[in-house]
Amino acid sequence: MAKTEQAKCTHHASELTSKEESLPLVTKTAMAEKRRSGGSGILSDSKPAKPETDTEFLSQAGIGVLLRGALLKLVEARSEDPIGFLADHFGNLASESENGASGCGDGDQGNSTEEHQQMTRALWHLRLAHHSQRSAFNNNVRIAYELLVQTRERRRMGGGVRGKIYAELLRCLCCELEVPESTAAPLLCRIQCHDHEAVPFELFRQGVLTCAVFSDYVRKSQSLYAAVCPCPETPAERALCQAVLGALGDALDTSHCADSAHYLEASAKIAPCKLAEAMAMAHNPGDTQTGPTMEPQEFEEAAAALFIARVRLMS
Amino acid sequence: MNAGRFTLTVDEFLAEKNVLFYLEDAVNQLLQHKEEYIQFGIVRYFAEYFRSVKSGSHILFREFDYVKATAHNRASFIHIFWRCFRQIGKNGDLLATMEYSSLLQLLCPDFPVEMVQKAARIVLMEDAMDCPMCFADFLYAFQIQFYFEEFLDSIAVIYQDLLSGKSPNTVIVPTSTSLEMHPQLATDDIAAQDGVDSSLFCSCIEALCERYKHEHPAKYAIKEILQHSKCMSFYGFLMALAKHEGISHNIGSLPKKGDLLFDPLMDQELEKLISQLTISPASNSSSSGPGQKEPLRKASPRKSLQHRKRIEIESDGSTEETDSSEN
Known part of the structure; x- marks a missing residue:
């Protein structure tokens, strides 16, 4: 799959560049004028010979390679917004090369801004594909991992992403996935590493995946609360919330089955009729909204705790 | 989340958002302005190019062929046209076809007058x-x-065929050449008639939609419009399309009609300018050439602000006026 995609991209890129051979040079005179006016002084330093034809220019400037690389990345990531992806991709490349040229003598400060940039780019890659598109997601996780390792390797240390960077990445990822900080904190606390530890790829991938799944889970739990809550202004009845949380906990507690049966059992346990049953049992039709209530925040954290308790740690 | 893109082939995926079209145009532009962009940085140039495509400002001052090349370009152009000239709406000015044509040509120098005339025909029936x-x-x-230019042209052909009693199944999607064969179609013949049977018209248009993939107004909107009457005239139909909020929402370029002239940011900006003008008229008049031009130009928004209420009433009245020609 990857190979054929690469072949196609290469084909597209060469098509793009070879088309230019036949292009009429509309602005040739204008360009000649510009040359005479001395605007190319900077150019002559970097390029030894002035390109004569468009093809020569394109190959000298490495446009084919540049576009091929961009198309490959795009097809690999299958971004939902290809144009935005290309804008970001070229933007990343440009700021990288600009920093590479200017930021050499900056010492520590240069390193930290570079680290920050790699982090931003790693996060960008992680957000490109939803985790349910597992192969694209894994691919992007790999790219992000390579980016973060690179920063570190330049500091001449052993393999893997540093624990501190890993923890920071997961924190930012949860934040970007709109998980409230207080809800995410217990999870991050559970899966974080020591600052000095080197995180291998598989652990890194599991950590990122856990955060991505967790953000979906939190969103579901929020809609669950909204379903229990009769109107958005007042908090939901505590007994109902506890019944729903109980059903949710039950559904998550199906690890004794084999894989596929486990999914079926879990979804049966959280089916609307089961939830309705649990809520009907908890709800006392006699009293009208006078019982204790539960705030959305508390519900969310309780639901999150159910999830976090089931996160297994890798050794 | 739309996950369909993961099942497309590479070519389909790239074609969906016209990625190769934009890449090709980017390379063309680069070649035309080599010297400038080399100094600017080629990678940075590509980044800026795609950023402008994303933001929709890429079509400004480009040739018409480019502006109409993709659905995104068309939507961007409509959006920019609205943003640039909505002060005209605020002032309540009524403009003639040629004046709108001139405005459009400020944004796209070779914008064809025919397109503007076609649009005017929808308004003026x-x-x-x-x-x-x-x-x-x-x-x-x-x-x-x-x-929806191409789609509307096809509808004109269908309408004409229905009027002349031809079987709708034999309707062929017009290519650019067959369009040129019916130039008068959109003008004289069509309006002279009272209309065609709505349900038959509707089924023909639905069949047409199949051939146009995405480049047609939503089917539910078309049905909604044609359900209301037994008989539908061509321009009656186009007018209804133009007024349909769902269709406009799907294109995504313009707000609802009520919000069309609502622009608090611009108003703030204007208020600021006006207060500057009233505070320091002396400093303005003593400044150099371009500075002198400024206050003159800003004088008209000032008028528009003071007379906002009256103008809005005027504008409403004019809407009714042009609407009434529908009947």
Whole structure:
């Protein structure tokens, strides 16, 4: 799959560049004028010979390679917004090369801004594909991992992403996935590493995946609360919330089955009729909204705790 | 989340958002302005190019062929046209077809007059073609005409065939050449008639939609429009398309009609300018050439602010005026 995609991209890129051979040079005179006016002084330093034809220019400037690389990345990531992806991709490349040229003598400060940039780019890659598109997601996780390792390797240390960077990445990822900080904190606390530890790829991938799944889970739990809550202004009845949380906990507690049966059992346990049953049992039709209530925040954290308790740690 | 893109082939995926079209144009532009962009940085140039495509400002001052090349370009152009000239709507000015044409040509120098005339025909239902139109009426008609140009041309052919009693199944999607064979179609013949049977028209248009993939107004909207009457005239139909909020929402370029002239940011900016003008008229007049031009130009918004209420009433009246020609 990857190979054929690469072949196609290469084909597209060469098509793009070879088309230019036949292009009429509309602005040739204008360009000649510009040359005479001395605007190319900077150019002559970097390029030894002035390109004569468009093809020569394109190959000298490495446009084919540049576009091929961009198309490959795009097809690999299958971004939902290809144009935005290309804008970001070229933007990343440009700021990288600009920093590479200017930021050499900056010492520590240069390193930290570079680290920050790699982090931003790693996060960008992680957000490109939803985790349910597992192969694209894994691919992007790999790219992000390579980016973060690179920063570190330049500091001449052993393999893997540093624990501190890993923890920071997961924190930012949860934040970007709109998980409230207080809800995410217990999870991050559970899966974080020591600052000095080197995180291998598989652990890194599991950590990122856990955060991505967790953000979906939190969103579901929020809609669950909204379903229990009769109107958005007042908090939901505590007994109902506890019944729903109980059903949710039950559904998550199906690890004794084999894989596929486990999914079926879990979804049966959280089916609307089961939830309705649990809520009907908890709800006392006699009293009208006078019982204790539960705030959305508390519900969310309780639901999150159910999830976090089931996160297994890798050794 | 739309996950369909993961099952497309590479070519389909790239074609969906016209990635190769934009890449090709980017390379062309680069070649035309080599010297400038080399100094600017080639990678940075590509980044800026795609950023502008994303933001929709890429079509400004480009040739017409480029502006109409993709659905995104068309939507961007409609959006920019609205943003640039909505002050006209605020002032309540009524403009004639040629004046709108001139405005469009400020943004796209080779913008064809025919397109503007077609849009004007939707507003004016063909009578009195030199009649001035209010900005909002023209804008929504222009949106439909420009965004769905090919589709509307095909509908014109279908309509004509239905009028002359031909079987709708033999209708062929017109190519550019067959279009040129029916130039008068959109003008004289069509409006002269009272209309065609709505349900038959509707089923023909639905069949047409199949052939146009995405480049047609939503089917539910078309059905909604044609359900209301037994008989539908061509321009009656186009007018209804232009006024349909769902269709405009799907294109995504323009707000609802009520919000069309609502622009608090611009108003703030204008207030600021006006207060500057009233505080320091002396400093303005003592400044150099371009500075002197400024206050003159800003004087008209000032008038528009003071007379906002009156103008809005005027504008409403004009809408009704142009609307009434529908019946």
